[in-house]
Amino acid sequence: MLSCIHQGPRLAARSVGGRKALGGAHFLARRLSTHDARYAPTSETVAEPSAPSFAWSPPPLTQAEDEFWRAIPLWSEVSSADFLSWRWSIGNVVETKRRLLNFLEAVVPAEVPRDNAFGGIQSRDEFMADVCRGIDKSAMSVRMMPYVLSRINWQDPANDPIFRQFLMLESVMIDDHPKLRLDPLDEQKDEPVPNLVHRYPDKALFLATSVCPTNCVFCTRSYGVGASTQLVTKKSFTLSRAKMEAVFKYIESQEGLHDIVVSGGDSYYLSPNILEWIGDRLIGMKNIERFRIASKGLAIAPSRFLDKADPWTDALVRVAEKARRAGKHMALHTHFNHPNEISWITERASLRLQQSGVMVRNQTVLLRGVNDNVDTMLSLIRKLAKMAIHPYYVYQCDMVPAVEHLRTPLQTILDIEAQLQGEIAGFDIPKFVVDLPGGGGKRPAYLHESYDRETGVSTFTQPALKGRSKEGRTYRYYDPVKPRQDSAV
The missing domain is CATH 3.20.20.70 (Aldolase class I)
Known part of the structure; x- marks a missing residue:
């Protein structure tokens, strides 16, 4: 490991x-596991909970409704009934670094592309080490539902738009x-x-x-x-x-x-x-x-x-x-x-x-x-x-x-x-x-008071806010620091 x-x-x-x-x-x-009598809605507020107005049933599976999660080796034998179960989903959440690394070991090929900003190919171990360092520098802990994991292209995770939202690669990070x-x-x-x-x-x-x-x-x-x-x-x-x-x-x-x-x-x-x-x-x-x-x-x-x-x-x-x-x-x-x-x-x-x-x-x-x-x-x-x-x-x-x-x-x-x-x-x-x-x-982005593309500073006002030193105040948004151009290590 x-x-x-x-x-x-x-x-x-x-x-x-x-x-x-x-x-x-x-x-x-x-x-608060039950509707405590002290908090139950009164006759002056809301009626007691009632059943939905109709019984809903999903349509049957069709050929187009593929079992895409089976592409994950760990879930190749998971049935549709299980994958659609909330109980199964929460039982298979990946929420620790160790469990994530075990998952990556099973799904990432021996070699995968680097981020497009760098190009080239990296080994599975290089990729996993990059993820590991990214986790250590992240403000958010790891926690991913099986559905999210099943929608990522694990043949090219570094460039996958879903992967980028939930996991960090230290190699692409920029100083705050x-x-x-x-x-x-x-x-x-x-x-x-x-x-x-x-x-x-x-x-x-x-x-x-x-x-x-x-x-x-x-x-x-x-x-x-x-x-x-x-x-x-x-x-x-x-x-x-x-x-x-x-x-x-x-x-x-x-x-x-x-x-x-x-x-x-x-x-x-x-x-x-x-x-x-x-x-x-x-x-x-x-x-x-x-x-x-x-x-x-x-x-x-x-x-x-x-x-x-x-x-x-x-x-x-x-x-x-x-x-x-x-x-x-x-x-x-x-x-x-x-x-x-x-x-x-x-x-x-x-x-x-x-x-x-x-x-x-x-x-x-x-x-x-x-x-x-x-x-x-x-x-x-x-x-x-x-x-x-x-x-x-x-x-x-x-x-x-x-x-x-x-x-x-x-x-x-x-x-x-x-x-x-x-x-x-x-x-x-x-x-x-x-x-x-x-x-x-x-505030709508186009309502900026000024925007200097060289400095990356845009200014806004917010007429709707009053009091707490907000009336007449100018707010500033700052464009990101430019990405570094060095190659990934």
């Missing part, structure tokens, strides 16, 4: 939580920009109570868990999501009953607050009864008109939506139905970055959500070597639209640690947006935005 190199200092997140990042989800599963910060959006400064970010006048972000099914290396909340790494000691979003009640109390106290995003982490890791309990509480608040459940699940573990033995999707559908009956709106916000993430399993899962009346919107992050060209972005948007998933946002990649090689200049997002005009229907063109460093919130 390869011996990995341990290196690099830790960045300490404020309110350090050590290695307790996974504790929040487990705590909720233990402490000097203006980078661990919490680039200043979310922790906009928390009136723990686990609730209230930045905009009419909407807020509820961080309900710190766990994700799969960890993206470019995660905005690398300061708190997932387990601690050699680079970052995480602030855990550990929740208790008291913390959740404090969040709900604050939301109800704000008459101008009408929209809540339930995220984390990933809402996929909220137990079904907790997901429904949160939905019931929000529906029952007079000031809340709409809310979104944020989950990358549809992109990285879509089979869960098809698993009749798992109650999470039924809970989501019930919340959507109860919101409609109450005259309110609930949507599922998901996160696809590349068309290769989409399979027949994704199409089936999306169809179930569409037929169940669940609105789905997508948020994409613009990433170098993944989707930073018009053809890829156009293909992704068309595939999403075909599945009735609304292409909502394309984000400029945030200035988070250890992903300088994935960030693109502002000019890239401006060019892609301009070239998409006329290629597809206007209602399918997403908004291309920059989430402004320093807590400025989202």
Whole structure:
């Protein structure tokens, strides 16, 4: 087995939580595993949970619906029934360095291409050592669902657009920009109570868990999501009953607050009864008109939506139905970055959500070597639209640690947006935005006040934000440090 190199200092997140990042989800599963009578929706808020309005069954397999996961030697004998099972999926998550290296040993050929920036061929051992060093320098711990692993081209992993999102190669990494910060959006400064970010006048972000099914290396909340790494000691979003009640109390106290995003982490890791309990509480608040459940699940573990033995999707559908009956709106916000993430399993899962009346919107992050060209972005948007998933946002990649090689200049997002005009229907063109460093919130990229392509500095204002020293403030986004041209070692 390869011996990995341990290196690099830790960045300490404020309110350090050590290695307790996974504790929040487990705590909720233990402490809030049922609809406690004290929290059950009252007759003045929401009706008791009801069964979905119809019994959904997936169509039978066709020739086109291939068992692509069997290309992974470890899963060559895994049946369709097992692969589509949520229980099997979570039982085969790869979430430690040792387990990842065992997996790579089994799937990577004896020789594979290097990153296109360098060219040439490398041995399996060279590639694995590169991955190992990348892990040691990453802000995110390893955690990958089987579905994601099965969508990677293991004949050329260094250049695969899915691999690049979830695993690091030390050879392609670039030193962080000097203006980078661990919490680039200043979310922790906009928390009136723990686990609730209230930045905009009419909407807020509820961080309900710190766990994700799969960890993206470019995660905005690398300061708190997932387990601690050699680079970052995480602030855990550990929740208790008291913390959740404090969040709900604050939301109800704000008459101008009408929209809540339930995220984390990933809402996929909220137990079904907790997901429904949160939905019931929000529906029952007079000031809340709409809310979104944020989950990358549809992109990285879509089979869960098809698993009749798992109650999470039924809970989501019930919340959507109860919101409609109450005259309110609930949507599922998901996160696809590349068309290769989409399979027949994704199409089936999306169809179930569409037929169940669940609105789905997508948020994409613009990433170098993944989707930073018009053809890829156009293909992704068309595939999403075909599945009735609304292409909502394309984000400029945030200035988070250890992903300088994935960030693109502002000019890239401006060019892609301009070239998409006329290629597809206007209602399918997403908004291309920059989430402004320093807590400025989202702003359309084309609304920059200035942009110097030589220095890479763009400036923005945010008229919607008032108070907390934000009124009239100028926010700056910085293009990435230019990639180094030296050859990989």
